[in-house]
Structure formats: structure tokens, C-alpha cells
Amino acid sequence: MTASEPIISVEGLTKKFGSFTAVNAISFQVMRGEIFGFLGANGAGKTTAMKILIGISRPTSGKATVAGYDIYKDTEQIKKSIGYMSQRFSLYNDLTIRENIEFFGGIYGLTTREIRDKAEALVEKLGLRDKFNRPISDLPLGWKQKLAFSVALLHDPKIIFLDEPTGGVDPVTRRMFWNMIYEAAYRGVTIFVTTHYMDEAEYCDRVSMMVDGKIEALDSPARLKEMYGVNSMNDVFLRLARNQTRAEIA
Amino acid sequence: MEIEVENISKSFGDVRALDRVTFDVKAGELFGLIGPDGGGKTTLFRILTTLILPDSGHAVVAGHPITDYRAIRRSVGYMPGRFSLYPDLSVEENLKFFASIFGTTVEENYDLIRDIYVQIEPFRKRRAGALSGGMKQKLALSCALIHKPRVLFLDEPTTGVDPVSRKEFWEMLRRLRQDGMAILVSTAYMDEASLCDRVALIQQGRILTTNTTANITTTFGRPLFALRTRNIYKVTQDVQEYTYTRSIYPFGEHLHYTDKREKPDPDELRTFLLNKGHRDIEVSIIEPTIEDAFMELAEKES
Numbered sequence A: 001m002t003a004s005e006p007i008i009s010v011e012g013l014t015k016k017f018g019s020f021t022a023v024n025a026i027s028f029q030v031m032r033g034e035i036f037g038f039l040g041a042n043g044a045g046k047t048t049a050m051k052i053l054i055g056i057s058r059p060t061s062g063k064a065t066v067a068g069y070d071i072y073k074d075t076e077q078i079k080k081s082i083g084y085m086s087q088r089f090s091l092y093n094d095l096t097i098r099e100n101i102e103f104f105g106g107i108y109g110l111t112t113r114e115i116r117d118k119a120e121a122l123v124e125k126l127g128l129r130d131k132f133n134r135p136i137s138d139l140p141l142g143w144k145q146k147l148a149f150s151v152a153l154l155h156d157p158k159i160i161f162l163d164e165p166t167g168g169v170d171p172v173t174r175r176m177f178w179n180m181i182y183e184a185a186y187r188g189v190t191i192f193v194t195t196h197y198m199d200e201a202e203y204c205d206r207v208s209m210m211v212d213g214k215i216e217a218l219d220s221p222a223r224l225k226e227m228y229g230v231n232s233m234n235d236v237f238l239r240l241a242r243n244q245t246r247a248e249i250a
Numbered sequence B: 001m002e003i004e005v006e007n008i009s010k011s012f013g014d015v016r017a018l019d020r021v022t023f024d025v026k027a028g029e030l031f032g033l034i035g036p037d038g039g040g041k042t043t044l045f046r047i048l049t050t051l052i053l054p055d056s057g058h059a060v061v062a063g064h065p066i067t068d069y070r071a072i073r074r075s076v077g078y079m080p081g082r083f084s085l086y087p088d089l090s091v092e093e094n095l096k097f098f099a100s101i102f103g104t105t106v107e108e109n110y111d112l113i114r115d116i117y118v119q120i121e122p123f124r125k126r127r128a129g130a131l132s133g134g135m136k137q138k139l140a141l142s143c144a145l146i147h148k149p150r151v152l153f154l155d156e157p158t159t160g161v162d163p164v165s166r167k168e169f170w171e172m173l174r175r176l177r178q179d180g181m182a183i184l185v186s187t188a189y190m191d192e193a194s195l196c197d198r199v200a201l202i203q204q205g206r207i208l209t210t211n212t213t214a215n216i217t218t219t220f221g222r223p224l225f226a227l228r229t230r231n232i233y234k235v236t237q238d239v240q241e242y243t244y245t246r247s248i249y250p251f252g253e254h255l256h257y258t259d260k261r262e263k264p265d266p267d268e269l270r271t272f273l274l275n276k277g278h279r280d281i282e283v284s285i286i287e288p289t290i291e292d293a294f295m296e297l298a299e300k301e302s
Helices: A044-053 A073-080 A097-107 A112-126 A141-154 A171-186 A221-228 A233-241 B041-048 B069-075 B091-101 B108-117 B135-143 B165-181 B190-195 B213-219 B234-241 B264-274 B290-302
Strands: A006-017 A021-030 A034-042 A061-066 A082-086 A158-163 A190-194 A206-211 A215-218 B003-012 B015-025 B031-033 B058-062 B076-079 B152-156 B182-187 B198-203 B207-213 B224-228 B245-251 B254-259 B282-286
Touching: A006 A044, A006 A190, A021 A044, A021 A097, A021 A158, A021 A190, A021 A215, A034 A044, A034 A171, A044 A141, A044 A158, A044 B076, A061 B091, A073 A082, A082 A141, A082 B254, A097 A112, A097 A141, A112 A141, A141 A158, A141 A171, A171 A190, A171 B234, A171 B245, A171 B290, A190 B198, A206 A221, A206 A233, A206 B031, A215 A233, A215 B135, A221 B091, A221 B290, A233 B165, B003 B041, B015 B182, B015 B207, B031 B165, B041 B152, B041 B182, B069 B076, B108 B135, B108 B165, B135 B152, B135 B165, B165 B182, B165 B190, B190 B213, B190 B290, B198 B290, B207 B213, B207 B290, B213 B290, B224 B264, B234 B245, B234 B264, B245 B290
Parallel strands: A034 A190, A034 A206, A082 A158, A158 A190, B031 B182, B031 B198, B076 B152, B152 B182
Antiparallel strands: A006 A021, A006 A061, A206 A215, B003 B015, B003 B058, B198 B207, B224 B254, B224 B282, B245 B254
16 A cells, blocks of 8 residues: 555646535645545535546536546546445446446446456355345345445446445444455555545545535544544544535535 | 334335334433444334334334324424425425424424524525535424424434534434433434433344443443554454454454453464564454444344
8 A cells, every 4th residue: 555656636626616616726646556535524525526536527627637637638538447436326226236237347348258257256256146136126235335336346447436335334344345445455446435434534544624625634544633632533523624614505 | 201112013025124123212311223224213213103004013102102193293203314394495484384284383482493493594585405414404303393292203314414513413402302302313323322311223123232322332241452553454354364353343543353262362462463564563452332332232133
């Protein structure tokens, strides 16, 4: 995890909706293989910023590259180089595990053979062979999320964006999920993750805290705790986010 | 008792959503139903608020059996997990509407909601659908309280809510219970258990235990160690190879470890990890958290 080169570079990134500045000139870098926690209160601007970085929203001004690609010009290449999963959108409930893998493999442009090999390796690793032809809706939430994470990695992306991936998941599965994150990071995949669980913020190499559209703090959890003289990331969050003046817009 | 639940079971097809659930909630008690999604929390709320019937078992809410839906609906407030006010009505109109269907007025019970409602009053002319998540939540709570219910049901009010707003919400609940109201609140956030007077831990339709948070953690029953290291992933992997490892899980900045033996030897573990090249390991014995206890109980159950 010794990171050196930036894989995400953001400079003065701004997004306005009318007179409302959702993201206000943020700048930061994420290093290759890093687990980067992107935190903030509801309404701080996290989702808007994330949408720009994954190439589905255009900023008002500022610069950013993701996996070496420009967020204005190269959005299609960005989408091919990243994986994405969220609590709300992960897999299609009415499709079987096999169909989901085939569908997403196809979307990511893998060949039939690649999809077959990947599917094989994936169900083996997750121990889901007997459920291969069952609809996803039969799986408990925690398993769905683990499968969704694996599917988001199907095309060997350089970066994976995780938007509150563990909300509502039981404590044991939540930890198994984080072990998968560590494993991916260990293999060199960069992890960009948002969460409302502050113990998970501790698992990140570095954490940024957004307040009212700006990045108010960015450092390792240990340094942030030292800086604010508190014992937990929860307290760091409370210190910083309490100053937020605006509410959520959506 | 304001809520008495006895051996309630409910299945949907092959899925056993609730399996002989039993617990009770007293007047003035803030009671937490704590567990992951899919555990049966919402099904139980729907039964206790008379929206569906159980397959078997009994329950009494505010002095009425759950078959007496007219009486119960008059005496309870219910805030479902999904926002369910009228999005096209304004904040003020929603509140008036809920007051009028319960045959009361906003003015009559305004004292009860004042603390909460003043925070959204500046937006009283705004359509409820156009409110932020946090404001919707406050409006929904105001509407659930406007007829001064004896029993309040809140189904996952803090899901997806950031730590600051969660903290504020719990402070509101703790004030409300002082008026003698019984409050049943569900959450998937284990750390919220300590904010309740008592909790029931629930997973896959079964109650794992019912008690105060303090009493639950003292029944953990084995020594728990915290390992501190910079390399959580590698250390987790290596600890799994250690002969006496029973469990190893990341917990915030630490790893929590339990041993198969009755008398674990932390020095030996430290030596084992040192031989694996980990020089920065600190091992200390700690008190279990509610999440440790939940994981332990869930393990026993399965």
C-alpha cells in the first residue's frame, strides 16, 4: 500500500446548480492502491463530487483526471477504468447470479470466454456455486453486497468507487466486506469509499471531510485524531460536520 | 406494560420473517430493536401497528390486543422507514392533516412537538417532497406525535443519516420519553444501542437477547483482546493461521481477537506475529462493545 503516483487528481473542482454551489473548489489527490475515505454530512456535496469523478456529471469549473483520463473529454474511458457500487444500486434482483455476471461482464465489454472464467472463479471464491442459477433476491443483503463488490471488479478496474456499501449489513458480513476491500487494495486497486460508519473511516489510509461543499480536512485517521485532540473518527466527524450550515438538497 | 409481545411468528411463503418473538416495553422506556436489514424489524412494526396480522402469538399495545386495530391506531404514532407523508402538501398542511384525522389540532399538542417543529417551521410553506432528508425526518416525527400517542413506533429513523444528525435525533427521543411515552425504535447501527434504556438484538427473525446494553456486554463470557497495528490486512491474514485463533475482526483502528483457550496467552500471540515480521503489534485486553456481543450471540445462534 505504499502509494506514490496519484491515480485521481482534482484541482479546484466546482459544481453549481443555479446559485447553489454544491461542490466548492475542492482539490485533492488519491494515490494508487490507497483506501481513500470520502466523508461528510448529508448535503455536504459528496455524491455530487463522486458523480463528476465517475464521469456521469460535468463540473462547472476546475480540473480533474481519473486513472489518467480527463473528466471533461474522456468520460467513456473513465467508465471503463472504474468500478462502482452503492447501497441503492448494485445488482438486478430478478436476474440470477449467472445472469447478473453475464450482464455486467457484457456491459464492461468482456468476451464470452472471459465472462465464463470470471464467473467460475467468482462463485468459487464466494462459495455461491449452489446459488448460481438462483435469483439475486434469494440472497441475504450481506451476500448481495459482497457479490456486487466482486461484480464491480469484474473488468479489473484501476479504481473502485463505493457509495455507502455496507449500510444495514450485519456486523460480521460488514467486516468480511472490508476484508474484501483490503484484499483488493493489496492487489493494487484504488478504493474510493463513502460511509456513515465511523469505525470504517478508521480502516482508510486517508480520509477527507467535506463540509458545505469544501474539503475541510484531509489526512490519515491517526493524524486527524491528533490534530483535533480526540480519540475516534466519530469525534473528528462531530467536530467538523457540526459547523455545516446547509442542509441536504435532495 | 405499554407493549407486550409474546411468541409472535410470521412467515412469507418459505421465509420465516419472525420466529417466536417475545419482549415488552414499559411506559417511559426507550426500547431499541437492534439488528441488520432483513432481520424482521419492519415486519414486527407492521404487526404492532395493526397493518398485518401475525401467523401466531399474542401482542398487546397501549392496553389493547393487536386485533383491536381501531383502538390501537388511535393510541400509537408510527414513523415508517420510508418517507410516507404527502409530498404535494406543504409542511404545515401535512401536520394539520394528521392532527385533523386524529380529531385534534396542532395547537392542542404543540408543546410536545415544539422542539422538533421549530427547526422546520421556517419552511412551513414548502412542499414536503422538496424538503431535505433531515427535515423530512423531523416533519415525519412531528406528524407521528401530533395526536400525543401513548406509544411511538420509529422504524429505522436514522438509516443513511450522518453521525451529527443521528446524534440530534437521539437527543430528541430521549427528551420525549420523559413524558411517559413508550418508544420502540429500530436501527441497524449497533452504536445506537447504548442510547436506549433496553434493547432486543434481532437477527433473521429471532431475538438473540433482551437487556440493557451494559448487561449484554458483560455476558460476553471470554477475554477479548485489541490488537493495534499499521497493517490490518496482513495481520488479519497471519492471525488466522495462529493455532488458537477463534475470531479476528477489524474494529475501527484495532483488530478484536478471541482465543480458543480459556486462558489465552497474549505474549505468545505477540511472539507469533513478531516471527511473521510484524514489529508494531500492541495487544491489550478490553471490554467488549455491543457489536462484539451481537457477533458472539449471532454466532452461537447459527
